[in-house]
Amino acid sequence: MSGIRNKSNIALIGMPACGKSTIGVIVAEALNRPFIDTDSIIQEINGKPLWRLLEDEGREQFLMLESDAVCSLSCANSVIATGGSVVYSEKAMEFLKSIADIVFMEISYPAVAKRLAHLDIQKRGVVMHNEKKLLELYEERDRLYRKYADYTVAADERTVEELAARLIDVIRKSTAEE
Ligand SMILES: Nc1ncnc2c1ncn2[C@@H]1O[C@H](COP(=O)(O)OP(=O)(O)OP(=O)(O)O)[C@@H](O)[C@H]1O
Numbered sequence: 278m279s280g281i282r283n284k285s286n287i288a289l290i291g292m293p294a295c296g297k298s299t300i301g302v303i304v305a306e307a308l309n310r311p312f313i314d315t316d317s318i319i320q321e322i323n324g325k326p327l328w329r330l331l332e333d334e335g336r337e338q339f340l341m342l343e344s345d346a347v348c349s350l351s352c353a354n355s356v357i358a359t360g361g362s363v364v365y366s367e368k369a370m371e372f373l374k375s376i377a378d379i380v381f382m383e384i385s386y387p388a389v390a391k392r393l394a395h396l397d398i399q400k401r402g403v404v405m406h407n408e409k410k411l412l413e414l415y416e417e418r419d420r421l422y423r424k425y426a427d428y429t430v431a432a433d434e435r436t437v438e439e440l441a442a443r444l445i446d447v448i449r450k451s452t453a454e455e
Pocket residue numbers: 291292293294295296297298299300316358359360361362392401432435436437440
């Protein structure tokens with residue numbers, strides 16, 4: 278599907294549990310923009326929860342399905358929450374960069390570890406090699422998130438409300454710069 282290739286969208290990227298979905302929906306509502314969660318789209322297209330898809334298809338195929346779902350987006354003026362693993366697909370990231378300003382929600386390793394410890398990682402689904410430790414995953418991904426980011430927002434030690442306010446600020450400034 279050919280997408281609307283303008284940069285009127287905002288795409289949130291970052292580690293799992295950094296708050297892309299939680300904050301994205303609040304920001305979209307405050308700015309009166311549509312909210313899109315690519316994880317929901319992957320689930321709708323494939324008819325399965327993400328963790329099940331990962332389990333059934335394996336890492337590489339999941340990443341292909343994620344890339345396909347992202348590249349099928351056709352939207353404008355929207356706030357897009359991505360999945361944490363989207364940065365493994367250069368194709369998906371190039372597509373996202375063509376339709377959106379990319380905001381990296383930066384979160385420290387201890388904060389990610391703490392958040393994921395509180396969530397059921399099996400039932401949530403995180404793309405990692407079994408042998409890979411969370412710290413290695415963090416370091417590998419951190420480089421990729423930085424590579425694609427147009428803006429970086431510290432997502433640690435901010436409440437959901439504070440973080441949403443900070444993102445709204447960044448988005449308003451990015452729109453004003455155009
Ligand atoms: N600023 C915050 N402070 C404290 N907890 C937060 C904050 N933002 C999100 N959370 C909590 O962290 C958890 C994960 O958040 P969320 O699902 O939004 O992450 P995500 O970035 O969308 O992850 P994924 O990549 O897996 O989709 C949720 O339980 C949410 O309530």
